[in-house]
Amino acid sequence: MNILTFDIEEWALEAGRKGGARPEKIAEYDRLLDQLLEILSARKIHATCFCTGLMATKYPQILHRLVENGHEIACHSNVHTWCNKMSREEMQEDTHAAVDALEQCIGEKIKGYRAPAFSITAQNPYAFEILAQNGIEYDASIFPAERDFGGFPSFGYDVPTRVQYKGIEIKEYPIPLLHFGKWKTAYSGGGYFRLFPYYLIRRTMNKADYAMTYFHINDLISEPTKLMSREAYESYFKEPGTLINRYKRFIKSNIGTGDAMTKLIRLLRQNDFVTIAQADMKINWNEAPVIKL
Numbered sequence: 001m002n003i004l005t006f007d008i009e010e011w012a013l014e015a016g017r018k019g020g021a022r023p024e025k026i027a028e029y030d031r032l033l034d035q036l037l038e039i040l041s042a043r044k045i046h047a048t049c050f051c052t053g054l055m056a057t058k059y060p061q062i063l064h065r066l067v068e069n070g071h072e073i074a075c076h077s078n079v080h081t082w083c084n085k086m087s088r089e090e091m092q093e094d095t096h097a098a099v100d101a102l103e104q105c106i107g108e109k110i111k112g113y114r115a116p117a118f119s120i121t122a123q124n125p126y127a128f129e130i131l132a133q134n135g136i137e138y139d140a141s142i143f144p145a146e147r148d149f150g151g152f153p154s155f156g157y158d159v160p161t162r163v164q165y166k167g168i169e170i171k172e173y174p175i176p177l178l179h180f181g182k183w184k185t186a187y188s189g190g191g192y193f194r195l196f197p198y199y200l201i202r203r204t205m206n207k208a209d210y211a212m213t214y215f216h217i218n219d220l221i222s223e224p225t226k227l228m229s230r231e232a233y234e235s236y237f238k239e240p241g242t243l244i245n246r247y248k249r250f251i252k253s254n255i256g257t258g259d260a261m262t263k264l265i266r267l268l269r270q271n272d273f274v275t276i277a278q279a280d281m282k283i284n285w286n287e288a289p290v291i292k293l
C-alpha cells in the first residue's frame with residue numbers, strides 16, 4: 001500500500017516574508033501545483049494534503065481546488081512553527097487555530113496532522129494529547145530515524161502504529177525507512193527522494209506492505225535554491241544562521257533537485273497511491289503494534 005502526501009505551506013510562508021510575497025514565486029508554486037493536479041487527475045490518484053492554517057486563511061482558493069479534485073485536507077500546524085520549538089500552551093493554541101481555520105475553509109472535519117519538520121520527538125510526547133484534544137484521529141509526524149531537526153529514532157516502528165499516551169490513542173503513520181542491515185534511512189520524500197536513484201525508491205516501495213511519500217512543493221522546484229540570508233535562516237530554522245549552518249543547508253537542499261519532479265511524475269505513472277483516509281479503511285488496527293509513550 002502506497003500513500004501519497006504533500007505538505008502545503010509555501011504560498012503562506014512567502015506571503016509572510018518581510019516585503020510581502022514575490023509574484024514570481026507565487027506563480028511558480030501555482031504552476032507546479034497545476035502540473036501536479038493535472039497528472040493526479042489523469043491517473044485518478046488522490047493525495048492527503050497537509051495544509052497550514054494560514055494557507056486556509058490567506059489562500060482558501062488553493063484548498064478549495066484540492067478538495068474539488070478529490071484530495072484529502074489535513075493539518076500541517078497553523079504558522080509552521082515546529083512543535084518542539086513551542087511550549088505546550090503555544091502548541092495547543094497553534095493546533096486549535098489551524099484546525100479551526102481549515103475546517104471553516106473546507107466545511108469538513110479535519111482528522112489528520114503532520115508536524116512541521118517532523119517535530120514530534122521523544123521530548124514532546126504530550127503533542128499527541130494536544131492532537132487528540134483538537135479532534136485529530138491520525139498523525140503522520142513521526143520520522144523514526146536520526147534527523148537534523150526533529151526525528152524520533154527510538155520510536156522503533158516504520159509501519160502504522162497505535163500510539164497511546166495518558167489514556168488517549170492516535171493512529172500513527174510514520175515515515176517508512178529503507179533498511180541496509182542495521183543502517184536505516186528515509187527514502188520516500190524530501191531530500192532523500194532526490195538523493196536515491198529512482199529504481200531503488202520504486203523497488204523499496206513495491207516490496208513494502210506500507211510506504212508513504214512526503215513532498216513540499218519546494219522539493220519539486222528544479223532551480224537550485226540560493227544560500228539563505230542569516231535573517232531568513234534564523235527565522236525558519238530557529239538556530240544561529242552561521243555561514244557553516246547555511247552552507248550545510250544549501251548543499252542539502254540542492255542535492256539532485258533537478259529531477260525531483262520528473263522522478264515523481266514517473267512514480268505516479270507507474271504506481272498506485274491512496275490517501276491516508278483510504279489507507280485507514282484497509283488497515284487492520286487490531287493487529288497494529290501498540291506504543292505507549
Ligand SMILES: [Zn+2]
Nearest residue numbers: 007009116117
Ligand atoms: Zn512543512
